[in-house]
Amino acid sequence: MNNWQELVPFYVAGLLSPREKTAFETFLAQSLECQQAVAEWQAIAHAVWDETDSRSHNLPSLSKAVLNQISTPPYITRNGHNTENLEATVPAYKPPRVEYADSPRDDSPPLKLKRRSAAPIFALSAAAAVMITTCAVILFLALRSPDGDPDHGSSSKSTPTVIHSPTADATLTTVPNISVCNLSSPAAVNIYAEPNANSTVEGVLQPGVYLQSLRKTADNWYNVSLGSSSGWVRGDEVQLTGQCDDLPVPTPTGVRSTPNFVPSPTMVPTEAPPDADYQLVLDRFSATTFNEIVSYPDGDTTDRIELELAGLTQEDNYRELQISVYCILGENLDTLRWYWGEDTSLTSSFQCDETGSLVLSASSNREILIVTIPEGSPRSVVSYTITITPTLLGGTPVATSTAASVPTAPQDSEPHTFELDPNSVRQLSEKLSVPMPQGDSADNITLTLTNGIFGQRYEYSLLLVCSGPVPTDVRWLVGNSDTAYRCGDEVSEVFLSVADNQKLVSVILDEYSYANYIEYTLIAQPVPSEAVPTLEGSIAPSDGEPHDFIVSRAGSNRFTDLISYPDGDTLDRIHVTFADMQAGEIRQVEISLICTGSGLENVTWAILNSEKSNVCAGTLYATFTDQNNQISFDVTFSDQTSGTGLVSYTLEVRETP
C-alpha cells in the first residue's frame, strides 16, 4: 500500500469506504510504522475534538428577527393556461456526489418530524406559525383569481402554492416599502408576460397587495417579480408608491453598453472620463471580467453597473456570485468603495482587492453594482477590474455540467516572453483549459527586463486576474520559489536587473479540475525604488576584515558597506552566518547585491570556494544547513578595472519558501 500515510487521518476519522478500510486494516496489521501513525492521529483527533467542543456555549434560540423574516411566504395565483407547478421549484433529491459505491441507500419515506426544541423556541415558533397562517390567508385572498375561485388557475387543488426565495419575500408585501417602487391597485389588474396588452396574462394583482418593481419601459410598463419568472403591469392601471421616478429603463434587447476604458500598459490616467450606466449580462457557467475607472473630485466618481444573470432555469435556478474588485493602477487606490443594491450608506461596502458573494436566482436575476469614490476622499483616480465568478452556494464551483460547454485553450509555444519596462505597467493575457491533452493547462512566462540601467535593481509587483468557471483551481509560481499563489494574489518583491534580467512565472490550471477554461491577465507594475543618498568623498575608508553578518529569521538581513578603487578599501570579505538553525534544518536563500555610486560596472562579488559570482544588482542562491551555517563572500572591483570608483553596496539575504 503506497499511499497509507495519506489514508491514516481519514481512517482515524472513520471516513474510508468499507473497501478502503478493509485494505487499510490488512496493511495496518503488518506495519508497525502505520500503527504508530494511527496512534498519533488518534491523539490529534481527540485533541481537535476536545478543542472544538470546548467552545460549546449554550445554543441560543432562533432569534425573533429570523422568525419574523421567514414568516411571510408570498402567494401568487396563476391563470389556467399556466399550470406550472411551483412546488417543482423544490428540486427532487439527488444523491450526494461524494458517496461510496458500496454504501447502502436508504429509500425510506421522509421523516415525520419530531420536536426536540426547547420551550422558548416552541413559543416563538407557535407565534410565527400563527403569523404565517394569518399572512397566508390575507395574501391568498388578496391574490386569488378575479372570479373569486381560489383554485382557478392555481397549480394546487386545495392549498395555495408557496414560493420561497429571497426575492419573492422582498417583492410582494401588504405594506409598501417607501425606499423602493411599489405598485398597487384598488381593483384587480392583469400581469402580462410581455410589456404589451396582447401578450399572455401571467397572473393578477389583487387589491391590498403591493408589488415591487425594479425597472420600467419607456412607454410606462413596470416589471414585477412572479417567483420564478417575471411579468409586466401597465403603469396607468396601478398606483405608484415610493421611489418610482428613477427606475432604470432597460436598453433594447441586444444592445449592451461597453466599458469605455481598458487599462493600457503605459497609461496612468489622471481623470475618469464620463460614462453611462453599464449593463453586464453574466453567464451562469463562466466568469465575467469588466474594466473601468473612477476618479474624485474631478471626472466620473461613480460607476453604476446593472448585473443580469442569464440562462437560469427552474432546474438550475440560482448562483452565488463571487465578486472581486482589483485595483490595478492610479492614485489613492484605498479610497475606492463598492457595494451592491442601492444602499448608499457605505457601511457595508467593500474595498479594493476584496471579494463579496451575492446570490441571484431565477426569480431575481438582477442587481445593481456600484463602484465609487466617496465624497470627502482625497484626490483619487482608480483603474479597477471586476471579476464575477458564478458558483453554487458557499462558493462551491459550478460542477461538471459545464463539461460540454467550456471552450478549449489552444496549445501555444512555451515559454511566453513578457517584456517589462522599468517605468510602466505591462500586462499579458493568456488562456488555459482542461481536460488535457486537447487544451493548454500550463504556461511558462519569462519576465524579461528591457531598457534597464546596469547596476540598478528594479522591483515589480505582480498580480494575476482570472476569469472562468473555477478560477480557484489556478496556481501560479514565481522564480525558484515553491510557493503557489492563486488568482487575485499580488506578489511583490520581484526583482530584475540587467545582470539578472529574466524570471520565470508559471501559471498552472490543476489537471484534476473539472472541465475548466480560464482566461487570465498577468499584470506587472513597477514599484518605485527608494531614493539613494549621494555618496560623499571618493575613497572608502579601510576597515577590519572580515565582516560578520548574522542572518536570522526575524532580522532585516541587510549588510551595507563601501568599497573604492584604486585607493581605499578595495575588497570586503563578509562571513554570512545563519543564526537560529535547528538540528537537521535546511535554509534556501536568495542573495542580492544592491549598488549605488560610481564604477558599478566594475564591481564583482562571489561566494568563496565556489564558482558562483555575479555583478551589481545580480542575485546568487545558496543553501545553509545546521552543519554548515556560514558562507563567505568577497565584494571587490574586478582585476581589469580601469579608472576610479566608489560604491556603496548592500548585501541582502532573503529566504526562499
Place this chain on the structure above:
Amino acid sequence: MDFDYMDLSLVQAMAKGDVRALEELYSRHGQRLLNYLIGQVGGDVVLAEEILQNVMLAAWKAASNFRGDSKVRTWLIAIARNQAINARRKHRLTSVPLNEADGLHKTGPFEQLLRASERAEVREAIRQLPEDQRETLELIFYHGLTGPEAAELQGVALGTIKSRLHRAKETLKYILEGRNE
C-alpha cells in the same frame, strides 16, 4: 432513515414553508455550527451567535435551491463559512498564523509528546495552527467531512487537503516540542 436523509427531508420541508423543520435542523446542527463559527471569528461568542442566526436565515431562504449535490451538513458549513468570511471582513478580524515552514524538520515520538503535554497545552497548540490547517483538522475530525467534501468547501484540490493535514501534524509537533524543551 439515516442521518443525512433525515436532514434532506428537513430541508425539503423548509422549502415548503415548514418553520418546524428549520427549528429541527437548527437543533440538530446548531451546536456544531456555533462551535465552528466561534473558531472562525477568533473566539468571539457573541459575534458567532449573531452569524449563526444569519446562517439559519440564509439556509431558510436557500432551501428551495438546495439540490442535494452535497450533504446538508456540508451545505450548512459552507453557508457558515461564507457568512464568517463576510463577518471577518466587516469586523476586520485577522488570524495570526504560525509560519508554516516553522513546523518542519522536527522528529520524535509524537504520540508520547501529545500524551505528555497537558490537554490545555494541546488545545492551545491547535489554536495556534495556521487558519487553513486548523480548519481542515476540524472539518475532518469534528464535522466528519470526507476529503473531497473538505476540498470542495475550502475551494482547493484534494491533494491540498492531504498536505494541510500533514503540515498540521508537523506544526503541532513543532509547537509542542518547543514547549517541552
